[in-house]
Amino acid sequence: MxxxxxxxxxxxxxxxxxxxxxxxxxxxxxxxxxxxxxxxxxxxxxxxxxxxxxxxxxxxxxxxxxxxxxxxxxxxxxxTVQVSEMFRDPTYFRALRETVVPVLRTYPSLKIWVAGCSTGEEVYSLAILLREEGLLERTLIYATDINANALQKAEAGIYAIERVPAFTENHARSGGRTSLSEHYTAAYGRVVLDKSLRKHIVFSDHSLATDSVFAEVQLVSCRNVLIYFDRDLQDRALGLFRDALCRKGFLGLGSKESLRFSSHAGEFEELVPQDRLYQKKGGA
Structure with missing residues (x-):
């Protein structure tokens, strides 16, 4: 009934x-x-x-x-949503290589913020990309999330070996210049990311809902996080990214996310629209 x-x-x-x-x-x-x-x-x-x-x-x-x-x-x-994989949406990482990396090369040192880093797959993807492009040694990556358990897993950098074929395919499609296997060791059904990647990453608790900007950065990557926020919280987060970014800094969002309806849309230019890459306008 x-x-x-x-x-x-x-x-x-x-x-x-x-x-x-x-x-x-x-x-x-x-x-x-x-x-x-x-x-x-x-x-x-x-x-x-x-x-x-x-x-x-x-x-x-x-x-x-x-x-x-x-x-x-x-x-x-x-x-909190803990769904990620290495080099997820490979065209995004290819766009970073081709469009953003040439500009990042002009900086003597780099700071990057991965907001909502979950269990770390995207952070390590960026670190590997930067190593392949010769930029990792001068880069500090801030990886933040509100989930302490997820941050602990991210810092460990250990993933199930059955996930590696998908990671490897994504990496190749992103324009990877090395074999992904060069960046991890495998044993007992798991892979462990190279410790030399982790020394360039600072993992920290940070809430986009309540916390403030903590550093000036050249790139913010916050992908597939804003889709879980209402409009007001999306605007708050985007305001943090704007404030954190240096003049003409870069912002990367998820494939289903956009600045189009944000109150901050006018402060950014679309750089690679199909891959949700934006550049902060260079005002005074």
Missing amino acids: SEDPAAQQQRKKTFDIEQHLLVEAIYRRYHYDFRGYAQASLKRRLQTALTRFHCRTVSQLQHLVLHDPEVFPAMLEYL
């Missing part, structure tokens, strides 16, 4: 209220701000979390989050 439409609507309304109360509680208790995240996406992730934590309602989940200190770190795995 199907549920009465009125009851369905009431259940949805209750879920929405509970969702709002949960993210507000998380903000007040743990200072992680998910209030500006896209509600539909957040709802899907909470529904998965309900099953994982054996809760019938979001209110029950909220009780666990507030009263069991071991639950919240596990909850972060559901609230």
Whole structure:
């Protein structure tokens, strides 16, 4: 027997209220701000979390989050999206090589910010690209995320060996100048990225929702993060990127992201539109 439409609507309304109360509680208790995240996406992730934590309602989940200190770190795995691969969207990395790297060569030293770095695949991709282009030795990469567990995995630089064929194919399609195998060692079903890559990377906790700019950089790469934010939080994040970028610095976004509807659109020029590469305008 199907549920009465009125009851369905009431259940949805209750879920929405509970969702709002949960993210507000998380903000007040743990200072992680998910209030500006896209509600539909957040709802899907909470529904998965309900099953994982054996809760019938979001209110029950909220009780666990507030009263069991071991639950919240596990909850972060559901609230933050940890999906990545090395050289994901290879044409993006090819565009970096062909369009951005020639300009980066003109700087005596480089700082790059990878925002929302997840478990580190994109950071290491950039580090390998920069090594291949002879720029890594003068580069410092800031890799930030709000998920401490993801940052720990990123810093370890260890990935399942069955993922390597896809990584290798992406790397080749990105215009890679070396064999990807030169940058890792393999053993016991895992690959470990070269430690000499990691010495050029600083992994750090940073929230695009609440934290400020911490350095001036020549390139910001924040891909497939803004799609999970509402419009106001997208604007806040883009404002941080604008403030962090030096004059005529570069911004890279994900394939489904754009500056088009942002209040900051007028402050950037489209550099490689199809690969979501932008350049900050060179005002005074």
